[in-house]
Amino acid sequence: MPVTSAGAKVASLEAGKWPEDVGILAVEVYVPRTCVNQTELEAFDGASAGKYTIGLGQLNMGFCGDREDVHSLALTVVRGLMERHGVAYEDVGRLEVGTETILDKSKSTKTVLMQLFAESGNTSVEGIDTTNACYGGTQALFNAVSWVESSAWDGRFAVVVAADIAVYASGNARPTGGAGAVAMLIGPNAPLVLERGLRSLHMEHAYDFYKPNLSSEFPVVDGKLSIRCYLTALDKCYQRYSEKAGGVTLANTDYLIFHSPFTKLVQKSLARLKFIDFLRASAPDTAESATYAGMESLTGRTLEDTIGDKTVERLLVKVSSAEFSAKTSDSLLLGREVGNMYCASLYGGLASLFAT
Amino acid sequence: MPVTSAGAKVASLEAGKWPEDVGILAVEVYVPRTCVNQTELEAFDGASAGKYTIGLGQLNMGFCGDREDVHSLALTVVRGLMERHGVAYEDVGRLEVGTETILDKSKSTKTVLMQLFAESGNTSVEGIDTTNACYGGTQALFNAVSWVESSAWDGRFAVVVAADIAVYASGNARPTGGAGAVAMLIGPNAPLVLERGLRSLHMEHAYDFYKPNLSSEFPVVDGKLSIRCYLTALDKCYQRYSEKAGGVTLANTDYLIFHSPFTKLVQKSLARLKFIDFLRASAPDTAESATYAGMESLTGRTLEDTIGDKTVERLLVKVSSAEFSAKTSDSLLLGREVGNMYCASLYGGLASLFAT
Numbered sequence: 045m046p047v048t049s050a051g052a053k054v055a056s057l058e059a060g061k062w063p064e065d066v067g068i069l070a071v072e073v074y075v076p077r078t079c080v081n082q083t084e085l086e087a088f089d090g091a092s093a094g095k096y097t098i099g100l101g102q103l104n105m106g107f108c109g110d111r112e113d114v115h116s117l118a119l120t121v122v123r124g125l126m127e128r129h130g131v132a133y134e135d136v137g138r139l140e141v142g143t144e145t146i147l148d149k150s151k152s153t154k155t156v157l158m159q160l161f162a163e164s165g166n167t168s169v170e171g172i173d174t175t176n177a178c179y180g181g182t183q184a185l186f187n188a189v190s191w192v193e194s195s196a197w198d199g200r201f202a203v204v205v206a207a208d209i210a211v212y213a214s215g216n217a218r219p220t221g222g223a224g225a226v227a228m229l230i231g232p233n234a235p236l237v238l239e240r241g242l243r244s245l246h247m248e249h250a251y252d253f254y255k256p257n258l259s260s261e262f263p264v265v266d267g268k269l270s271i272r273c274y275l276t277a278l279d280k281c282y283q284r285y286s287e288k289a290g291g292v293t294l295a296n297t298d299y300l301i302f303h304s305p306f307t308k309l310v311q312k313s314l315a316r317l318k319f320i321d322f323l324r325a326s327a328p329d330t331a332e333s334a335t336y337a338g339m340e341s342l343t344g345r346t347l348e349d350t351i352g353d354k355t356v357e358r359l360l361v362k363v364s365s366a367e368f369s370a371k372t373s374d375s376l377l378l379g380r381e382v383g384n385m386y387c388a389s390l391y392g393g394l395a396s397l398f399a400t
Numbered sequence: 401m402p403v404t405s406a407g408a409k410v411a412s413l414e415a416g417k418w419p420e421d422v423g424i425l426a427v428e429v430y431v432p433r434t435c436v437n438q439t440e441l442e443a444f445d446g447a448s449a450g451k452y453t454i455g456l457g458q459l460n461m462g463f464c465g466d467r468e469d470v471h472s473l474a475l476t477v478v479r480g481l482m483e484r485h486g487v488a489y490e491d492v493g494r495l496e497v498g499t500e501t502i503l504d505k506s507k508s509t510k511t512v513l514m515q516l517f518a519e520s521g522n523t524s525v526e527g528i529d530t531t532n533a534c535y536g537g538t539q540a541l542f543n544a545v546s547w548v549e550s551s552a553w554d555g556r557f558a559v560v561v562a563a564d565i566a567v568y569a570s571g572n573a574r575p576t577g578g579a580g581a582v583a584m585l586i587g588p589n590a591p592l593v594l595e596r597g598l599r600s601l602h603m604e605h606a607y608d609f610y611k612p613n614l615s616s617e618f619p620v621v622d623g624k625l626s627i628r629c630y631l632t633a634l635d636k637c638y639q640r641y642s643e644k645a646g647g648v649t650l651a652n653t654d655y656l657i658f659h660s661p662f663t664k665l666v667q668k669s670l671a672r673l674k675f676i677d678f679l680r681a682s683a684p685d686t687a688e689s690a691t692y693a694g695m696e697s698l699t700g701r702t703l704e705d706t707i708g709d710k711t712v713e714r715l716l717v718k719v720s721s722a723e724f725s726a727k728t729s730d731s732l733l734l735g736r737e738v739g740n741m742y743c744a745s746l747y748g749g750l751a752s753l754f755a756t
Contacts, residue, residue: 061417062551149502149611150619152532158605167602167636172539176508176528183528186552187543194546195418195596240551246523249514255505258614263506280523 062193067234068185069201072125073395075224075382076112079104085219096219101307106223106382108209114145114225115156118207121225122157125203129229133164137200138191138230140171142180142387144255145208157205170196177253178303181206181226181387188230189238202230208386213262220306222383226391244284246277271309272351278302278313279347282320293321294367295335301372301393304379314372315360319350338363374400418549423590424541425557428481429751431580431738432468435460441575452575457663462579462738464565470501470581471512474563477581478513481559485585489520493556494547494586496527498536498743500611501564513561526552533609534659537562537582537743544586545594558586564742569618576662578739582747600640602633627665628707634658634669635703638676649677650723651691657728657749660735670728671716675706694719730756 081104082096096102108117118141126133141153152173161169170191174180181204188202207225212218252270255263286292294300294317302310319342321335322328328336342356350356361368377396378385385392437460438452452458464473474497482489497509508529517525526547530536537560544558563581568574608626611619642648650656650673658666675698677691678684684692698712706712717724733752734741741748 144506146502146505146614147612149614150500150531150533151607151610151612155532155603155605158603162605167604168600168640169603170539170542170599170601172530172532172535174528174530175506176511177506179528183526186526187546190543190546190550190552193550193552195549196542196546196599243526243552244524245526247511247514247525248523249511249518251507254507256503256507258502258505284524 060195063197063232065234065237066189066192066232067230067237068228068394069231069234069236070125070129070229071391071395071398072121072128072227073224073378073388073392074117074121074124074226075378075385075392076106076108076117078109079106079382082219089218099308100219101311101376101380102219102383103380104382105219105221106385107211107221108223114143114147114207114209115153117209117223117225118143118153118157118205118227119160121207121227122203122205123160125227125229126160131201131229133161134166135200136161136166136169136203137198138171138188138202139169139205140184140187140202141173141205141207142175142182142184143173143205143207144175144177144180144386146175146255146258149258153205153207171202178208178305178384178386178389181391185228185230185238185391186243192231204228204230206385206387206391208388209261210384210386211261212265216267217265220384222379222385222389224378224382224385224388224392226385226388226395228391239289242285242288244281244288246280246284248273248277268352270305274303274305274309275313275316275351278316279320282317283324286320286324293324294318294364294371295321297371299371299375299397301375301390301397303390304376304393305384305389307376307380310372310376310379311361311368312357314368315357315364318364318367319356319360320347323347336363416551419553419588421590421593422545422548422588423586423593424584424750425587425590425592426481426485426585427747427751427754428477428484428583429580429734429744429748430473430477430480430582431734431741431748432462432464432473434465435462435738438575445574455664456575457667457732457736458575458739459736460738461575461577462741463567463577464579470499470503470563470565471509473565473579473581474499474509474513474561474583475516477563477583478559478561479516481583481585482516487557487585489517490522491556492517492522492525492559493554494527494544494558495525495561496540496543496558497529497561497563498531498538498540499529499561499563500531500533500536500742502531502611502614505614509561509563527558534564534740534742534745537747541584541586541594541747542599548587560584560586562741562743562747564744565617566740566742567617568621572623573621576740578735578741578745580734580738580741580744580748582741582744582751584747595645598641598644600637600644602636602640604629604633624708626661630659630661630665631669631672631707634672635676638673639680642676642680649680650674650720650727651677653727655727655731655753657731657746657753659746660732660749661740661745663732663736666728666732666735667717667724668713670724671713671720674720674723675712675716676703679703692719
């Protein structure tokens, strides 16, 4: 059971420096009790058998009934986190919500969560909501970690909430919905530490996925462009991260988890990282049983000219299947069973990895 | 002209500690070119003469034509900041937007601003949008400062944008609209430093001001409750801040700036701080020409029983008029002339103070 870190606070404030091992102390997940079986959805939609279950790699899709919304998801997951780990509400100094499920254009979900704090009398809780598609939960986590490392930290925990309800208009994207919330307790002396100085980002202006119709729950999606954006950002981030970390490759990495719009995209993403490793290797060994076996036909290809190339994708998925099974597949438990939880997806992946 | 702080970065990273004097290096303001004169608005609305100009203390109200929206306000103010101070886009490592003017429920205004960065090739820019009524700009500033103090800081600047368009349905609140954007450059060795360890907050769940009608620009406002929320939060924050700072009072403070929904509320707020000083003084001197002259009738009154008491408000405004003129009035230049800029209001106040 985590406790407040008053000692660490005093030491770090005195020295004007960061506390040690800042990261994730605990994770709580909440998903709705109701779901649609993807095989049945294929039949209902008149889609070919396997289109959702094999093509997308999805088994079930969670959805909320009319008694739940993103506020109730967030309330439930935060109370679960606090109760399960015996954290007192007065010991939380920051609470931030990453979501793109907007019930109000002004009042944040964070303030709704302040109801949970009312009895404790603790109103000194920094942080509000942060929004940009599925990235909100990650930015909320980064903000919380920076807060713990900053002079504003007062020795108390931060709580980060990532919560979304993903629903699509009827059509190709509908089976890629989902719903869920993850709450994380952040502080020093964490079992899961965010390594310092390795964070890598790619931000770009694009209209691949957006919600301009404010009175609709549905996003506007350009599926092809969205996948291109996802893979381009992945390419950039992996290369930047690998460089900062002194040459990370799939081979020297234990686990890789991804934001999962649907399982198959994650498998293609992991496969793409193997291609990046191949491109970065000075003399990639493509001999049978070697790391890059079966990839000789990719010599001379580039990241740019392979995005969307189905033949290359299939080849890469095949040659990276062992890495996918060993290092990524377990993290997709919630993704397969619940679907895309937008901001919560990546952290549902983290929880899945812990649970398997 | 500010420069990147690579030296400070190296020193602080090596020691694992915060760089010195983190704060605001530069401020840029943009307001629309069009405004409504409040005297003319009184006549148009059939309101009594002086209702808006004296009762609210407002002179003009800025508004956007159909060629501007919150995206264009933000684009303009960021480009202004960068060009005026000769900052290169590759020297920005964080960009965050505080706004409650929501044009899209998923895609952030921050990503729209990434268009300005395209030519530089810099896509490694952390930060997205952050929302909770008028507090978004302040949280964005706090997040940026924490980032500079954290291990994630890479020696580059942060840019914080606060931008909003405030429009109200016809009725009492309409003359309290406004529009504008402020951009701030954040880094170490700043002329305006955020003092460490003194930040004070009050967060509570309330439905005083919110925007549940997602297809409308107009908020739902309970004016009376909203003012009560404002003053209650002010009471708490001032008391907490004063305690942390070792007994701050109006007398030992040079300037006080406020979020300004309308000028008269700020004057009442400053007046209320004088009442808090009075309540906290062990033996407040109410003799003629003394600090608390004219306040003897307030002995025995409390913060709670004076909220909304017009007689007390008038008395407090009167006895604090010298402090208001000397320490706060100058900061209301933009507030009086442009109106409420929501997230940008407080920082428009800061810029007003610099300019006068």
